[in-house]
Amino acid sequence: MKIAALVSGGVDSSVVVHQLKEQGYDPTIFYIKIGMEDEHGYVDCPSEEDIEITDYIAKKYGCKFEIISLHDEYWENVVKYTIESVRRGQTPNPDMMCNKLIKFGAFEQKYGHEFDKIATGHYATTTIVDGKTFLSTAKDKIKDQTYFLGQINYMQLSKLMFPIGHLLKSEVREIALQQKLPSATRKDSQGICFLGKINYNDFIKRYLGEQEGPIIELETGKILGKHKGYWFHTIGQRRGLELSGGPWFVVKKDMEQNIVYVANGYDPELQYGKTVKLRGFEFLTEDVWNGLPEERDILFKIRHTPDFTQGRIRKENDLYIIESTEKIQGIAAGQFGVVYDTEAKLCLGSGVIM
């Protein structure tokens, strides 16, 4: 079986190679470059170290190694999507789109189609139910990354392998140490991948500029201060408002008038909601509810959090609507709502929060 392993130079994907070799496979290693190094003078320093380590891994295990650039594809799809989403006042999720469009999209078209399987270092598993493959959660419930995979489709899913999905993070580190992999003690990556060390707000500013507008307390209509553009703030956000007498949380944005609305206190009611409306909902594997004629109990996430939230889902025309059991903080349009079964095992599908 021909396997392509996507390796980034981090611990997780390094251990993926080890696991595959242990299982008797001989994967071809791909390092995907997507950074902004050639854009506008930005330099993506980490990639050099990443490539070095990946190269070392490839040599150590005697694997074919290819460095490929999907920079243009990434720019055309993910970065453009991110900027457009922010411009509309929404909260994008570039990393989910990266999985859907780049790692399992553009990569598949250009290189992956020659392979039988694509292996990645995601903390996720697959489960076969009635002969069909479902995305399912990782053994390590805290590191579980199925949320970020919620947007992929069945074709993509059925070609994927997650060799470390049944391991705990601590076990992965342990293996890396035992094998003396140079990435064993590297810090986990975090933050939007293509930005590297670039500050998010600087990035947004470069493309959308600044436009001063008022910060208004939603309950009273009082003007409390100024912001530099609604696109710098997201629903549920506390930091960056520079208002005293808080804490203040962003609860609403008026894109027409460039107003950011806030609410005060540690637990402002307005910060919470119970209804999450999803548009463009797609099942990952298949419609497990046969059109959802009546409400179903589910678990879901509206962000990448360690915890699942309980709720009930129903369908209204094209929309899937989740009524949460508990109040949830920071329901931000543009983020994805990912739905799981009541066991928190199978990842069923996802849609965009309205």
Next chain:
RNA sequence: UGAGCUAUGGUGUAACGGUAGCACUACAGUUUUUGGUACUGUCUGUCUAGGUUCGAAUCCUGGUAGCUCAA
């Protein structure tokens, strides 16, 4: 050029004449493969010049600034 009141970090506020504390912000870490949340930590202050006192943010005097009321 009348009277009264107030002056404490970036902001809002505490401190019987006895170690200037708290909250928010900002910053830095932790957590997190999305600008979120949460958690931990750090910085910055007694308007000014004198005086009383062992000791002044506190009491007294002048100055300066602001607010209120009169005009």
